[in-house]
Amino acid sequence: MKMTSTPPPYKPGAYDTGGQFGTQFNSNIPPPPPPPPGFVATAGPTVPGGHFVVTQQPLIKQKIPTSMVCPHCNTNIVTACKAKVGVGTYVVCGILAAVGCWLGCCLIPFCIDDCKDVVHDCPSCHRTLHVNKFLDG
Ligand SMILES: [Zn+2]
Numbered sequence: 813m814k815m816t817s818t819p820p821p822y823k824p825g826a827y828d829t830g831g832q833f834g835t836q837f838n839s840n841i842p843p844p845p846p847p848p849p850g851f852v853a854t855a856g857p858t859v860p861g862g863h864f865v866v867t868q869q870p871l872i873k874q875k876i877p878t879s880m881v882c883p884h885c886n887t888n889i890v891t892a893c894k895a896k897v898g899v900g901t902y903v904v905c906g907i908l909a910a911v912g913c914w915l916g917c918c919l920i921p922f923c924i925d926d927c928k929d930v931v932h933d934c935p936s937c938h939r940t941l942h943v944n945k946f947l948d949g
Contacts, residue, residue, distance in 0.1 A: 872932050872944065873944070874944070875930040876893065877892065877932075878932065882934040882937060882941065884934060884939045887937075891941055892933045893932055896928055896929045899929075900945060900946030900947040903947065904921040905919065905921050908920065927946055
């Protein structure tokens with residue numbers, strides 16, 4: 813039968829060629845360079861967004877005169893502290909009024925510097941350098 817002796821359209825040679833091509837393609841791929849794990853590990857934590865926030869915070873964290881360099885006049889000064897009625901003063905006043913001290917006693921915070929905001933002024937250029945909030949401290 814001629815039908816049986818007819819070679820199939822798919823030649824084994826074509827299959828071998830494909831296999832060789834695949835082998836060559838794989839051999840041509842250079843091995844991926846191993847990434848330095850140390851560099852990658854350090855690259856991640858070195859860019860935290862929190863560092864910028866920390867540097868933006870004022871250096872004055874106390875309610876006492878602080879020695880510093882004025883950013884306005886670049887003079888090495890000791891800040892002049894002044895007590896100023898702030899939001900915290902009214903909060904204490906409201907608390908005292910809520911507990912029954914509303915007959916004048918609620919005005920006590922306005923006479924106590926510890927219940928007020930502390931304003932740090934530059935004695936040289938008289939600019940306000942920092943306000944230490946009563947509620948924050
Ligand atoms: Zn100044």
